[in-house]
Amino acid sequence: MAAEALKAERGTETEELFVGARLILKALEEQGVEVVFGYPGGAVLPIYDELFKQNSIRHVLVRHEQGAVHAAEGYARSTGKVGCVLVTSGPGATNAVTGLTDALMDSIPLVCLTGQVPTHLIGNDAFQEADTVGITRPCTKHNYLVRDVNQLAKVIHEAFYVARSGRPGPVVVDLPKDVCMAMGTYTTAPRGINRQQHKTYRPKTKPDSSAVAAAVALMAGAKRPLFYTGGGVINSGPKASALLRELVRLTGFPITSTLMGLGAYPASGDKWLGMLGMHGTYEANLAMHGCDVMINIGARFDDRITGNLKFFSPDSKKIHVDIDASSINKNVIVDIPVIGDCAAVLEEMIALWKAKRYEADQKALKAWLRQIAQWQGRDCLHYEQHGKIIKPQYAIQRLYELTKKRETYITTEVGQHQMWAAQFYRFEQPNHWLTSGGLGTMGYGLPAAVGVQMAHPDALVVDIAGEASIMMNIQELSTAVQYRLPVKVFIINNQYMGMVRQWQELLHGSRYSESYSEALPDFVKLAEAFGCVGMRVQDPAEMDDTIKEMISIKRPVVCDVVVDQKENCFPMIPSGKAHNEMILGTSEKTGKAITGEGLALV
């Protein structure tokens, strides 16, 4: 609609009209967006034109739309803000789907703006048309197709509200080109009390106090208690982590965490048992199996955590704190559900614990901690570095030792290196560990590192990668170079898709079907071709110097760490088994450990 016609229709001269693309950017500015990760194309050209004309929002040009979404995830997870993505219609949107699904599984707040063909062409199989709203419906928290330019600003504000509220997640806003080019009026975001007045979506954040009271009373009577915390604590914000630390100190209960929750409680804390789950520590998993009161805070009883549900923590009463009611009683039936934001719940728990002057049963707790210490004595992460071949664990452990005193963010790809990173890199702070937990997306780490480095230009950002995973989004090295982002890609190179090879060894008679990485590139030359610095280390004696050099270079670096090809990731709960049936190393009869139903599980 022409501007004048619209003005005439509304009969007001005061309402200023803007072109749709400008309205979008105004809304993003109002939402506090500083960086957009994106890739242009025909359907979003009007938006890119407006981006060109302004200076308040920076745009990071990625090399593949999947990379844009992962970069926005990295940005969001390391800052606690909503990440923002801008991609074009058709292939731009479909390429973003993996990233969106990843963000949905890991509850990462994103707003992804996708271009769309003009409204009159929708449904006509137009060039670069895809049913983006249809395709992304199951892989987003919510999505919108904007058909009216006057709704643009309102919808974008709402998208940000939905993305960050309750259990966070990705939201897609599909923007037909004609809507972006039409003239319309701007709507400011609801403020103050109205902010919470979304007509339908008002997630509950404050818990029911009687539920908290029941939970705290159960905790106070526990003999063998255990905190089992997850990504919900991280998503809730730094306050939740601080409160968690206080509650652990107050109660004296031991604590373990999922992959997603690492850093909420410091790895140096005296009650820390390490990560739990399929590749978690012996002590954490046995404590889960043997506890009598389990306090789940912001975790979702994922199958990587529980192992065989039939034998999962058989003797415990379970408390489950979650902001999402649908997570409760989904996989594991719990005794006391507490629906609310982790920080709000923890705050009430602490207040109540103090007010009621509760105290843990010291005698029982001591015996329990003694039992746990005995399990810890097994030293389940033990490995031996000798000879001329670098053990992957050693590489990561040295990386940790040489970077722990800095502000360091670690991202990973997916596979063995990811699990070793989780086991051997010790996180002291929330928001410093970024990995694809739920979806398990190879290719996550490098673009995520780009997003982190954009948000934290002076921090050290290391992508602990595998040589197979890194190839999935290697093109983002080019992005890092363009924006002078000194990310470090630390490739644990065993020339195998290590986790696939490990499962083939354990489950499929060592028939390594298609898991050997043949025709690998020379990563040093590849790095140089991209304009990065390439390094390679093969000798354990040179490990430290290589890492130090890598850190000292203020440019993107690819460090190819040539490691033992045969090393497997242990401990491991074989699929279909219970926590107390974990295997600790190849010396045991691992080949026979996975049988029957377990073979069919993932």
Place this chain on the structure above:
Amino acid sequence: MAKKTASARGKTPAKPGAKAPAKRAVKAPEAQSSNLYEGMIPVARLKDKDTYRHVVSLLVDNEAGVLARVIGMIAGRGYNIESLTVAEVDRERQLSRINIATSGTHQIIEQVKAQLGRLVPVHVVRDLTDDGPSVARELALVKVAGVGDKRVEALRIGDIFRANVVDSSTQSFVFEVVGNTDKVDAFIELMKPLGLVEVSRTGVAAIARGAAGIDKK
């Protein structure tokens, strides 16, 4: 069963007094008195492996794609839909009501409700089977073809079920039968030997008894 429903139907309009519904409205929260707090469901109930049929009603924004969202979530998570009805119920507020007849264990039903509840355009989720008494009705158009005794018998049974004949030819009837699902099932079963040709059913529309509306507790 069918008779009981039919008589209940007859009574409701005859006694529109406020007393009976009010009594029921008080009763409903009592049924939930085992709920110590929100979200608390007894473990024994969740561990019950028997399946139950529930009718769940939703009030949703009447916007493009909302039905796809609901159906997609249910299909994507592998839940069962026995019937589903949807229609706009409030034009001014642009609200539609979706009634889903589903079956599953208590645990599954709770999951279905929780998953529906977190869809952004959903205003309200009510379990009409659990949250107090409700009435449910379904309409079916049933085509029966036949001549002679069978034709007479079909008409006679139609009468017993208070079915209306809405179309007739010399060799066929179309019956309109209204009632709860069991009644409609029973009628269709009886029509089978009498020349049942085809059936078109609306699925369940349901509403809670008493004065309270779906969006007010």
